[in-house]
Amino acid sequence: MSSLEVTARGAAADAISTHVPVLVDDRVASRIFAQDADLWGAAAHEEASKRLSWVGLSRTSRPLLGEIAALREELRGDGVSRIVLCGMGGSSLAPEVICATAGVDIVVLDSSSPDVVRRAVSTDLKKSAVVVSSKSGSTVETDSQRRAFESAFTQAGIDPTTRIIVVTDPGSPLDAEARAAGYRVINADPDVGGRYSALTAFGLVPSGLAGADVGALLDDAELVADLLAADEEGNPALRLGAAMAGTKPLRDKLVLVDAGTENVGFGAWAEQLIAESTGKDGKGILPVVADGEAPTHTYADANVVRLIATGDGDEGDDGDLTERHPDSIAAEQPGPADETPEDHTGDSGSLVTVGGSLGAQFLLWEVATAVAGRLLGINPFDQPDVESAKKAARGLLDQAGSSVEEPAFVDGSVEVRTLGGDWLGGASSLPSAVSALLGELDESSGYVAVMAYLDRETDAELEQVARSLFDHTGRPVTFGWGPRFLHSTGQYHKGGPANGVFIQITAEPSEDLAVPGREFTFGEFIAAQAGGDAQVLAEHGRPVLRLHLTDHGRGLGQVQSALSTSGA
Numbered sequence: 383m384s385s386l387e388v389t390a391r392g393a394a395a396d397a398i399s400t401h402v403p404v405l406v407d408d409r410v411a412s413r414i415f416a417q418d419a420d421l422w423g424a425a426a427h428e429e430a431s432k433r434l435s436w437v438g439l440s441r442t443s444r445p446l447l448g449e450i451a452a453l454r455e456e457l458r459g460d461g462v463s464r465i466v467l468c469g470m471g472g473s474s475l476a477p478e479v480i481c482a483t484a485g486v487d488i489v490v491l492d493s494s495s496p497d498v499v500r501r502a503v504s505t506d507l508k509k510s511a512v513v514v515s516s517k518s519g520s521t522v523e524t525d526s527q528r529r530a531f532e533s534a535f536t537q538a539g540i541d542p543t544t545r546i547i548v549v550t551d552p553g554s555p556l557d558a559e560a561r562a563a564g565y566r567v568i569n570a571d572p573d574v575g576g577r578y579s580a581l582t583a584f585g586l587v588p589s590g591l592a593g594a595d596v597g598a599l600l601d602d603a604e605l606v607a608d609l610l611a612a613d614e615e616g617n618p619a620l621r622l623g624a625a626m627a628g629t630k631p632l633r634d635k636l637v638l639v640d641a642g643t644e645n646v647g648f649g650a651w652a653e654q655l656i657a658e659s660t661g662k663d664g665k666g667i668l669p670v671v672a673d674g675e676a677p678t679h680t681y682a683d684a685n686v687v688r689l690i691a692t693g694d695g696d697e698g699d700d701g702d703l704t705e706r707h708p709d710s711i712a713a714e715q716p717g718p719a720d721e722t723p724e725d726h727t728g729d730s731g732s733l734v735t736v737g738g739s740l741g742a743q744f745l746l747w748e749v750a751t752a753v754a755g756r757l758l759g760i761n762p763f764d765q766p767d768v769e770s771a772k773k774a775a776r777g778l779l780d781q782a783g784s785s786v787e788e789p790a791f792v793d794g795s796v797e798v799r800t801l802g803g804d805w806l807g808g809a810s811s812l813p814s815a816v817s818a819l820l821g822e823l824d825e826s827s828g829y830v831a832v833m834a835y836l837d838r839e840t841d842a843e844l845e846q847v848a849r850s851l852f853d854h855t856g857r858p859v860t861f862g863w864g865p866r867f868l869h870s871t872g873q874y875h876k877g878g879p880a881n882g883v884f885i886q887i888t889a890e891p892s893e894d895l896a897v898p899g900r901e902f903t904f905g906e907f908i909a910a911q912a913g914g915d916a917q918v919l920a921e922h923g924r925p926v927l928r929l930h931l932t933d934h935g936r937g938l939g940q941v942q943s944a945l946s947t948s949g950a
């Protein structure tokens with residue numbers, strides 16, 4: 383069943399009551415589906431005019447289904463049982479959620495760590511097919527990964543053109559190069575941006591080859607398309623968009639809590655959509671992907687979204703529900719304060735509950751984010767600050783091999799460096815440096831961003847420090863694996879509100895790996911990405927604590943300990 387269930391309480395319900403009637407009067411929903419590029423102001427018109435084709439994908443993507451099914455059968459006949467996806471951000475986050483939800487395996491390689499890449503290219507190569515997905519065709523991580531696989535297949539005596547499938551925009555540099563080299567190329571709709579591309583070839587090809595029922599995704603999106611295009615107060619996307627960006631005062635931390643949803647890892651996909659779409663011009667909504675146990679009302683700028691299983695919605699337990707039919711939303715009138723969980727500030731809180739099938743929710747959140755962009759007064763379709771980090775990384779790559787700046791000090795197996803202000807003070811140990819950074823945190827609006835350029839499989843335990851830092855600071859903490867987050871929350875960190883403090887963790891690889899045909903190695907590349915991002919954050923006045931592990935095991939233990947006690 384694809385019905386969308388959305389309810390709201392507290393400040394979110396107030397935002398809905400305030401803004402949805404105006405959105406209806408302005409016919410925002412029907413104009414989005416009519417691909418009206420005027421909805422976000424003159425400055426956004428050019429980009430919006432080539433970034434709205436996602437509204438029709440539930441129909442226009444259908445011709446892909448036969449091609450995907452045939453290719454899957456061909457590969458299986460060739461002994462392929464492992465699908466690897468090389469892609470960053472919008473070119474890999476949707477397949478990751480689609481396959482996890484469908485319970486089918488896919489290896490998502492969205493890292494430039496030499497150890498991670500080496501593991502991906504040296505595991506079961508003879509049984510593997512690789513989808514190389516890049517809209518622009520110029521993302522260096524994806525190009526480097528492709529080169530590594532091309533070389534590995536060749537060395538294994540396997541013709542790479544029989545095992546590498548390319549998904550890219552028509553006319554991209556990768557499109558021409560791949561076709562000339564004899565690769566199979568599947569073009570995606572060029573009028574859809576990466577973070578809106580879940581129902582394009584970027585989302586469907588890798589997922590379908592891995593065995594997910596991608597036709598059902600399109601069916602589920604199709605079932606709710608008319609509802610989401612309706613200029614009606616029951617339109618779930620108008621209400622979700624108003625709840626996201628219309629609270630007063632603005633609650634700009636959107637805490638995404640897995641409260642039983644069948645859509646596995648949905649928060650990681652929504653994180654890029656929301657952060658990269660809204661985080662610019664000093665504004666934006668920060669997605670905070672929390673674990674299910676996270677307290678739901680703990681700071682006054684929190685807007686909590688509980689992602690529930692389809693059909694688990696509240697059945698009018700407050701009696702305030704307006705008539706709710708399966709495919710609509712009911713915005714509860716804000717009940718008495720005691721009906722919504724109190725938080726430690728006595729704030730009555732803001733809570734949205736969302737349920738629905740994955741295909742329906744892809745479209746729901748895409749429309750809601752476009753609505754939120756209009757309410758925030760920003761262009762939800764560009765990512766102006768991402769390029770600055772890429773440019774800084776390229777600059778550092780050109781200097782590859784040159785000496786790295788000296789650390790402020792070394793504590794055991796951790797080199798400590800600081801940027802973005804003279805906030806270190808007299809700190810001379812790792813815990814005291816963490817404490818000094820947290821001392822820069824604005825207690826009413828700030829957030830902590832942990833950015834780990836490590837191995838999200840073998841170092842997965844590190845993610846738990848987010849909860850410790852939250853418990854210690856009472857402020858939102860985001861955790862991103864580098865360089866993957868650069869294509870998700872990275873835009874927000876640099877272009878959004880200047881209230882983040884940043885902890886970057888890097889490590890010496892166990893063994894470096896050449897990028898075939900390039901003048902840099904994977905180790906040099908990921909180090910340049912980290913250095914470039916830190917440099918740009920500091921240029922934006924953000925305090926950055928850079929922690930570099932000289933011995934992976936011992937250094938990681940020190941960092942986990944320091945971030946878990948947070949200098950307490």
Ligand SMILES: O=P(O)(O)OC[C@H]1O[C@](O)(CO)[C@@H](O)[C@@H]1O
Pocket residue numbers: 470471472473515516517518519520521524575576577658765768868869870
């Ligand atoms: O698909 P491409 O062009 O390789 O881009 C990957 C990702 O990088 C960005 O362009 C910038 O982060 C995202 O919008 C996109 O999803």
